[in-house]
Structure formats: C-alpha cells, structure tokens
Amino acid sequence: MPQIPEKIHELTVGQLAARSGAAVSALHFYESKGLITSRRTSGNQRRFSRDTLRRVAFIRAAQRVGIPLATIREALARLPEERTPTREDWARLSEAWRSELDERIRQLNRLRDHLTDCIGCGCLSLDSCVLSNPDDVFGDRLTGSRLMAENPRPARGPARPRS
Numbered sequence: 001m002p003q004i005p006e007k008i009h010e011l012t013v014g015q016l017a018a019r020s021g022a023a024v025s026a027l028h029f030y031e032s033k034g035l036i037t038s039r040r041t042s043g044n045q046r047r048f049s050r051d052t053l054r055r056v057a058f059i060r061a062a063q064r065v066g067i068p069l070a071t072i073r074e075a076l077a078r079l080p081e082e083r084t085p086t087r088e089d090w091a092r093l094s095e096a097w098r099s100e101l102d103e104r105i106r107q108l109n110r111l112r113d114h115l116t117d118c119i120g121c122g123c124l125s126l127d128s129c130v131l132s133n134p135d136d137v138f139g140d141r142l143t144g145s146r147l148m149a150e151n152p153r154p155a156r157g158p159a160r161p162r163s
Helices: 013-020 024-032 052-064 069-077 087-095 098-121
Strands: 046-049
Touching: 013 024, 013 046, 013 052, 024 052, 052 069, 052 087
Parallel strands: none
Antiparallel strands: none
C-alpha cells in the first residue's frame, strides 16, 4: 500500500483510491451523493483532506453490513468537519445502527433456518410460507398461491386500436 508523507494534508483522487482501496469511480460516486467532499484546484483537480480516508473506510464498512447510503450520509453529516473523526465518533454512529442490524440478523437466521422448507414448498402455499408470509400475517385474510391486493383497481375496458 503506498504511503503518503505526513506533511501532505490533501490527497488526489488517485492517492485516496490507492490508500482506501475504493475505485476512483466509487469516490466520485460518494462525492456526488454528499458522503465525502473535495476542493478543486485552479486546474479543476479534486483534492481531498486526509480525514477523508477514515470517512471512506467508514462508508465501505457500513455498506458491507447493508446500511443504506442515505443512512450513512445522515450519520456522516453529524461528524465534525474541522477534525479527523475519532474512534468515539464512529462508535456513537455505529451504535445507532445496532438495532437495525440485529433485526436483519434475525431475518437472515429465519431465512437460513427455513430455506429447506421453502425449497420443498415450491411456493404453492404462500398462505403459510415463512419467507413470503412471515409470522403468517396473511393467513387470517388470504389463501392460495398468490397474494392479491386487497383493494384491486377496477378492470379497464378493452384497449382501443391506435390510429
């Protein structure tokens, strides 16, 4: 991994990509979504502050566990701009996601535990399917192999020929 001397306080997009492991296109995307910021030189080149390395690491870690980019952006907006985020900053932000991740883990465990049943079912009993109908929320109201809208729109008349 290329080392960047401590005296360099700003990184080019290439340096940021090399140090963070993120593709240049991903960095451009993160910037377009407001997750990271840069300044432009007189030659219109991007320059990122060194603390952007930690922000990119945080973004990538959050994405790996399935946190949506909008949620990541909200979290990053609460971080101080004038200093490099600390371990305590990251701990505070990630703690807010713990319940969401715990729920996702419960759902994945349920999927894993019932996957064999699902394959054996062939989706012929959605009224009792633990994946399509968790906790049988539709069992009291609907039956059959398809879940229909409760208030379907009225059928349209026959299509008119176009001239």
